[in-house]
Amino acid sequence: MRITRRRALALLATAAPALKSAYAQQNKITIAPGPFVGTPTSLQSYRFPGWFADAKFGIWAHWGPQSAIEYGDWYARNMYLQGTDQYNYHVETYGHPSKVGYKDLVPQFKAARWDPDHLMDLYVKAGAKYFFSMGVHHDNFDLWNSKHQPRWNAVATGPQRDIVGAWAAAARKRGLRFGVSEHLSNSYDWFTPSHLSDTTGPLAGVSYDGTNPAFSDLYHNYEGEPSGFAETAKDMGRVAPDRWKLQYFNRIKDLIDQHQPDLLYTDGGIPFDEYGYSTVAELYNVSAKRSNGKVEAIYFSKQADQCSSGTCALDRERGVLDGIASNPWQTDTCIGEWHYKRGVAYKSPKKVIDLLVDIVSKNGNLLLNFPLPNSGELDFAEREILDGITAWMSVNSEAIYATRPWKIYGEGPSTKVTISSSGKEFDPNESKKPDLNASDIRFTTKGSTIYAFVQGWPKGPAIISSLATNRAQNPPKITSVKLLGRDESLMFVQGADELSVTLPTNPPPTADIGITLKMTTT
Incomplete structure (x- = not known):
């Protein structure tokens, strides 16, 4: 039968609703059944699982293809920004980004000597109660066997291993809770420099390799964006179309469904409205199914107002709070740079423990990144730092795990310094924090x-004024005092102005980091 133009238009008109419906079905948000749906109202009924408030200390492997270069964080973006240190390094080491781009560096991520079981043994010995793997960074590369990023994932290229899966198995084998971090929500505008070009020099105006449509599954497809989008997009703006x-x-649903994490960290607040809230609901519903109806999972947001009414836990990147929080929260930080950089200065064990005790005293947890090089092995300096943490925790961890804040978090010169900027999503204030003594x-x-x-280690007795009998916080009567790591009871006087504790003449090996007094009360 010959189809006339009028007949064809009529058929198209008839088919349009069906096509639209099919498209909607294909592109709708679908989450696992369970107690939550993807709305703020539904998620406000979430309650924190008790295990997190007891755990206190976690270790993170912020490790992926950008670690292969061993030249610091945000390499995949900064290598396309003419004039930056990483751009200059890239041109000198690999070539111009119009010819040698990030896509060409990804296969160099080999993890040739990576042993997740050995590393997890070290982390458990150091006192970690949970462990985080990076799931995907802003570089758009998935570190698991990703269904929705089939070409750019760790099974398809690079190490050709399910990095997330291997970390998860090693952690759970040792009784640790397992978490993943996602930084994908920032990728769409973060990666725009790959579509730029030099503004000066012999290759000015020659497009970088991100403009090659053959690699849009890595560098993104910016068709339909306004003119100048790549030049003006903010690195963490989270401006993206609905298709993205x-x-x-x-992709994050696939990560959750495959590896069923106990914790999920997003690099910012909950992103993209219904898409982000549905991601949180997916995490909690999968957890409820796995735990006989009890939600044991935690989602971390850096946006305080999202966490104030349930929904999620507050995370402070490289930041601490000034006082005790009513809900458990977390600081995430690193001993050096987020991605491995050769020769960078690391935090000392003393600095790490100072952070840990300050955070725990304020009802928080510490998540500490040990950045791995391309090989997947800790370097010598990292092992020394880990050993120092291990030595202190082996004596003092009783005062860390399963504890709760006292009436005040502390005393001393450091408590007089206000460093937090309340309400800011990103407040990296840890560098403003005074050293503790x-x-x-x-x-x-x-x-x-x-x-x-x-x-x-005090030069004389340990003096604690907050435990004096006349203080406003009305401290209880102390009946005995011990130094953790020693069996003998210590002499003390709890007077009207101070508690004075006579310490042993010989300090313990980790006294330069800090000591812990255990006080029994009535």
Whole structure:
């Protein structure tokens, strides 16, 4: 039968609703059944699982293809920004980004000597109660066997291993809770420099390799964006079309469904409205199914107002709070740069423990990144830092795990310094935090026991004014005091102005980092 133009138009008109419906079905947000749906109202009924408030300390492997270059964080973006240190390094080492781009560096990520079981043994010995793997960074490369990023994932290229899966198996084998971090929500505008070109020099105006449509599955497809989008997009602006938001949701849903994490960290606030809230609901519903109806999972947001009414836990990147929070929260930080950089200065064990006791005294947890080089092995300096943390935790961890804040978090010179900017999503204030010494005290409690962290070895007795009998916080009567790591009871006087504790003449090996007094009360 001959189809006339009028007949064809009529058929198209008839088919249009069906096609639209099919498209909608194909592109709709679908989450696992369970107690939550993807709305703020539904998620407000979420409650924190008790295990997180007991765990206190986690370790993170912020490790992926950008680690292969061993030249610091954000390499995949900065290599396309003419004049930056990483651009200059890239041109000198690999070539111009119009010819040698990030796509050409990804296969260099080999993890040739990576042993997740060995590393996890070290992390458990150091006191970690949970472990995080990076799932995907802003570079758009998935570190698991990704259904929705089939060419650019760790099974398809690079190490050709399911990095997330291997980390998860090693952690769970040792009884650790397992988490993943996603930074994908920022990728769409973060990666725009790959579509630029030099503005000066012999190759000015020659497009970088991100403009090659053959690699748009890595560098993104910016068709339909306004003129100048790549030049003006902000690195963490989260400006993206709905098609990208749906891809984001499907990929993180796949990560959740495959590896069923206990914790999920997003690099910012909950992104993209319904797509982000549906991601949170997916995490919690999958957890409820796995745990006989009980939600054991935690989602981390850096946006305080999203966490104030349930929904999620507050995370502070490289930041701490000034006081005790009513809900558990987390600081995530790194001993050096987020992605491995050769020769960078690391935090000392003392600096790490000072952070840990301060955070725990304020009802928080510390998540600490040990950046791995391309090989997948800790370098010598990292092992020394880990050993220092291990030595201190082996003596003092009783005052960390399963504790709660006391009436005040501490005393001493450091408590007089306000460093937090409340309400800011990103407040990396840890560098403003004063170094702690023997005059700085932090408190935790467990039942009727009070622990006092003294962050150095005093020249005389340990003096704690907050536990004096006339203080406003009305401290309980202390009946005995011990130094953790020693069996003998210590002499003390709890007077009207101070608690004075006579310390042993010989300090413990980790006294330069800090000591802990265990006080029994009535």
